[in-house]
Amino acid sequence: MLNRTDHMAYLPDMEILKDSIIMEDVITRMNAYEYHRYSADDVRIALHKDNCTPQDFAALLSPAALPFLEEIARKASAETRKHFGNSIYLFTPLYLANYCENSCVYCGFSRRQKIRRARLNTEEMEKEMQAIAQVGLEEILLLTGESRKMSDLQYIGEACTIARRYFKMVGLEVYPMNTQGYAYLRTCGADYVTVFQETYNSTTYETLHPDGRKRVFPYRMNAQERALRGGMRGVGFGALLGLGDFRKDAFAAGIHAWLLQRRYPQAEISFSCPRLRPIGNDGKTDSPILQEAELLQVIMAYRLFMPFAGITISTRERACFRDNVTGIAATKISAGVSTGIGGHQECQEDIGDGQFEIADSRSVDEVYSAMKERGLQPVMNDYVYV
Amino acid sequence: MSSNDSLILGGRAFSSRFILGSGKYSVDLIRSAIEHAGAQIITLAVRRANTNTAENILAHIPEGITLLPNTSGARNAEEAVRIARLARELGCGDFVKIEVIRDMKYLLPDNAETVKATEILAKEGFIVMPYMYPDLNTARDLVNAGAATIMPLGAPIGSNKGLCTRDFIQILVDEIDLPIIVDAGIGRPSQACEAMEMGVAAIMANTAIATARDIPAMACAFKKAIEAGRIAYLSGLGRVLDKGADASSPLTGFLSN
Numbered sequence: 001m002l003n004r005t006d007h008m009a010y011l012p013d014m015e016i017l018k019d020s021i022i023m024e025d026v027i028t029r030m031n032a033y034e035y036h037r038y039s040a041d042d043v044r045i046a047l048h049k050d051n052c053t054p055q056d057f058a059a060l061l062s063p064a065a066l067p068f069l070e071e072i073a074r075k076a077s078a079e080t081r082k083h084f085g086n087s088i089y090l091f092t093p094l095y096l097a098n099y100c101e102n103s104c105v106y107c108g109f110s111r112r113q114k115i116r117r118a119r120l121n122t123e124e125m126e127k128e129m130q131a132i133a134q135v136g137l138e139e140i141l142l143l144t145g146e147s148r149k150m151s152d153l154q155y156i157g158e159a160c161t162i163a164r165r166y167f168k169m170v171g172l173e174v175y176p177m178n179t180q181g182y183a184y185l186r187t188c189g190a191d192y193v194t195v196f197q198e199t200y201n202s203t204t205y206e207t208l209h210p211d212g213r214k215r216v217f218p219y220r221m222n223a224q225e226r227a228l229r230g231g232m233r234g235v236g237f238g239a240l241l242g243l244g245d246f247r248k249d250a251f252a253a254g255i256h257a258w259l260l261q262r263r264y265p266q267a268e269i270s271f272s273c274p275r276l277r278p279i280g281n282d283g284k285t286d287s288p289i290l291q292e293a294e295l296l297q298v299i300m301a302y303r304l305f306m307p308f309a310g311i312t313i314s315t316r317e318r319a320c321f322r323d324n325v326t327g328i329a330a331t332k333i334s335a336g337v338s339t340g341i342g343g344h345q346e347c348q349e350d351i352g353d354g355q356f357e358i359a360d361s362r363s364v365d366e367v368y369s370a371m372k373e374r375g376l377q378p379v380m381n382d383y384v385y386v
Numbered sequence: 387m388s389s390n391d392s393l394i395l396g397g398r399a400f401s402s403r404f405i406l407g408s409g410k411y412s413v414d415l416i417r418s419a420i421e422h423a424g425a426q427i428i429t430l431a432v433r434r435a436n437t438n439t440a441e442n443i444l445a446h447i448p449e450g451i452t453l454l455p456n457t458s459g460a461r462n463a464e465e466a467v468r469i470a471r472l473a474r475e476l477g478c479g480d481f482v483k484i485e486v487i488r489d490m491k492y493l494l495p496d497n498a499e500t501v502k503a504t505e506i507l508a509k510e511g512f513i514v515m516p517y518m519y520p521d522l523n524t525a526r527d528l529v530n531a532g533a534a535t536i537m538p539l540g541a542p543i544g545s546n547k548g549l550c551t552r553d554f555i556q557i558l559v560d561e562i563d564l565p566i567i568v569d570a571g572i573g574r575p576s577q578a579c580e581a582m583e584m585g586v587a588a589i590m591a592n593t594a595i596a597t598a599r600d601i602p603a604m605a606c607a608f609k610k611a612i613e614a615g616r617i618a619y620l621s622g623l624g625r626v627l628d629k630g631a632d633a634s635s636p637l638t639g640f641l642s643n
Contacts, residue, residue, distance in 0.1 A: 082546070083544055086410065168437070261490070267490060381437040382433050383459060384472060386469055386472075
């Protein structure tokens with residue numbers, strides 16, 4: 001413990017956004033959020049508004065809203081229909097590498113985890129992308145572990161350049177970087193960046209991230225703003241629900257997105273809502289801290305607070321839950337998912353272990369059919385790269 | 387009412403004054419919606435047409451329907467111009483609806499950038515239909531830039547709130563010589579009818595139809611409302627009194643000369 005560095009102090013090469021007060025604003029609002037103080041009346045007021053304020057969002061996330069889930073679902077569904085119609089966007093993640101320099105205590109990629117480490121070379125990643133494109137997908141999310149040595153900027157840039165040849169939309173979920181890095185990846189073809197803050201409680205964050213660059217809380221928290229300054233079209237937000245107080249974390253992620261959208265109105269905002277699941281290889285099958293009802297409550301609160309935002313539903317959730325959430329609030333669903341390194345080619349096993357266990361292993365065709373059966377229109381691409 | 391009451395856009399005549407959107411609903415319903423709407427023009431997002439899959443919207447639009455690709459996704463004039471050119475390359479023809487939006491919350495159009503894009507594309511031979519916030523000065527600039535029509539919003543896209551900008555649209559109808567087409571916010575057939583009664587040349591609607599329980603039936607309801615509004619406008623609406631009543635038979639009708 002004594003050897004730990006100050007998790008609030010930037011490392012020398014980390015860019016500081018001196019003119020931004022978004023992080024301070026988010027933390028102040030989160031600390032002031034006392035969710036037990038909200039009543040059923042507060043929830044009813046929120047449900048009768050066209051535009052939810054942060055106070056309404058706070059009420060919708062509170063325990064007082066749990067008895068109103070059906071009513072909230074009806075309103076969320078109507079808002080989703082209004083803004084997105086019956087479109088549901090399909091994509092798949094491609095894990096490029098699982099090397100990591102951090103040792104986050106909850107993560108399957110932690111450098112302390114004894115897993116098979118691997119990274120795709122350019123030839124392998126192209127083959128993987130070809131295999132993914134062949135099943136009809138036109139959007140890809142590229143992921144790496146957080147090793148700047150094994151997945152350096154040039155490596156990620158090459159992956160984006162190759163992905164651009166096969167896909168119409170390219171997302172990134174990689175380690176946070178400076179504005180210049182994001183600008184470079186934008187020129188390589190990346191469209192949006194998702195960064196999970198994991199937890200917005202800096203004390204909990206400090207405990208869970210004992211070392212590595214990820215330990216620096218403010219640098220991670222300002223990543224989306226740097227990405228937008230670097231020219232990215234969209235940014236994704238999310239906390240790993242269950243790491244800390246999930247209501248406060250969900251509230252903070254929503255406020256974080258809301259404040260950035262006010263400052264960067266052109267930004268395409270999206271949310272991901274993963275909850276803590278068992279890590280691979282350790283045999284643990286603990287029940288999730290967050291129940292499905294509470295997860296749905298969070299997802300629907302995002303929908304009502306920012307009705308125009310995209311919401312991605314994770315493969316950590318079972319198929320039935322995912323399918324139903326697409327009819328209520330989610331706008332994007334992954335399909336044909338492998339969280340290992342490689343594994344998308346038919347005659348090819350993955351060469352590195354996955355980050356977490358997935359609960360929905362359906363193929364693209366299966367997810368596509370499930371969406372059609374629910375009256376939704378699967379959309380492979382809704383984007384022009386210009 | 388004249389039997390050749392056509393909507394003229396870019397030198398082409400259309401008997402239907404209902405421009406139908408194609409977003410937000412299943413592609414296999416498009417043909418039926420077009421038929422029930424009696425629409426001759428259908429909008430499509432180039433970003434949705436720019437796909438290799440079987441769900442490409444272009445494959446579901448019947449022959450003979452005029453495509454009106456839009457530049458949704460563009461955040462400035464330059465991007466709108468590129469998307470319009472891509473639409474032409476995809477075989478969508480010369481019509482283009484300019485949408486330049488840099489506010490993802492309300493999706494309000496950027497009028498200044500819209501004027502810039504209109505000027506460039508009109509010079510390239512496009513039939514430019516710009517979506518705009520109803521402002522008279524911008525509308526005049528769009529006329530000078532070569533627009534084929536002006537497409538003011540009635541309310542924010544997808545809101546179904548109706549003619550929130552009613553008085554400002556009326557100014558455009560009164561002052562601009564090009565056809566005025568209300569483009570966003572119309573949520574009910576009655577609102578479409580009201581806009582047509584004001585003298586608007588046509589209605590563009592999508593969300594109102596896409597979010598209806600019965601999409602083809604709602605398309606049909608809009609068709610009839612738009613036609614009714616047009617006939618009412620051409621017939622000359624009766625005046626509206628601020629208060630009181632006005633007898634149909636004048637009280638002084640008994641007076642002799």
